[in-house]
Amino acid sequence: MTEPLQILFWVVVFPGFLFTLILGLVASWIVRKVSALVQWRVGPPLLQPFYDVIKLMGKEILIPQEAQRTIFTMAPVVSVAGTLLLSMMLWRVSLAGTSFVGDIIVAIYLMVLPSLALILGGSASASPHATVGTSREMKLVMGYELPLLLALIVVIIKSGGQLSLVAIAQNAPVLSISGMLAFLASLMCVQAKLGFVPFDMAEAETELGSGILMEYSGALLAVWKVAQAMMLVALPLFLVTVFLGGFTSSLWAGIGKYVLVLVLIILIKNTNPRVQIHQAMKFFWVHCGIALVVAVILATIGNNYGIGWL
Amino acid sequence: MSWKIWSLKKSPWVFHVNVGACNNCDIEIVNCLTPKFDIERFGMKLVGSPRHADALLVTGVGTRQAVVRLREVYRQTSKPCVVFIIGACACGTGIFHNGYHVAGPVDKVIKEVDPNAIIAYVPGCPPKPEAIISGVVKALSAI
């Protein structure tokens, strides 16, 4: 099991980079296709995300004169690395059932890494559009981290204080009131993490150009696109593992749950307008916050008195 | 044909530059994105930054104020890229011919920056969305 070659195979090919990348690009095609169908369009062909990435690889890389070159070029790589680690961990939990105590906390940290890289890259690119996008992204991160942590506390209470993902994936907290509240809140957090409408104010195509990614071109932009595609695998998979009971019952049920979460995300994306940053903060801190505090109380009561549906 | 050009044809992302159009050509470009015409079928996407763009859709006559920006936008676009000149104004200054504010047809301005630029023309006042799409598809299959 610990042969170096096998580990390399895990990281580069099977549950790691290539597998997640291909799955992510297909998932981003599903996002675009379903959005097109919702708007009564035909939509792009299946291989479109692959063409996009190949094309970007062949384009010239322009780096702004005032940009901080090292951070500017390293930020997308950091983003890919964080997402890759997260998805590796989640695949090992889902497919092989191996994990370690406290890996849910590691997962929380790894999920912040892409947003952090986005903030670094945006602020290193010396562009006013990117700066506005960066400041919005920073506020957004502060907004959604609180409800996400509260939601995960609900999950940990429901599982009886377990801190490893395999133990948490044994039951599906979503089948109770507090778990349902936590699931809905963290679905919105994932929406914000993916930078999808209604929380796409950091990218804001219509007013900021492309916000944070404004100055990126060529292969660097391709790396960002790859990171975003991989997030599209990792984050729904995290929700499936934590809230919906993961892949424990069967592989097909797990895939079904993943597709369900993905379609929910796409439908939220397509039926909402973009909110302003202060509305998002209010939504996350006040509305989600109160709902989740109630959920934590309910979960504690349910756990102490053995009432499963609370 | 190199893989760069092949993949460029498969996913041309377009950036829209208005250098003094009467806004009618711009409306027709936006029209191409609507469900009726849906250029995303061909992998085309309207992007917000010239650095992401593979094709510049230039409309308008090229006023003296705007051509300075047009040159800059062309320099900022990551190469290889294609320039589509859309509308009678942009192709040959159209009804504004010899106007005091006209700094020349757009292709002349682009060629000042880069003599080897790939330029395609879609005439019409304004060109129909069908004409724009067929022009873009024809030009892409020609390179």
Ligand code: SF4
């Ligand atoms: S070509 Fe016609 S429609 Fe287009 S900008 Fe010129 S005058 Fe307006």
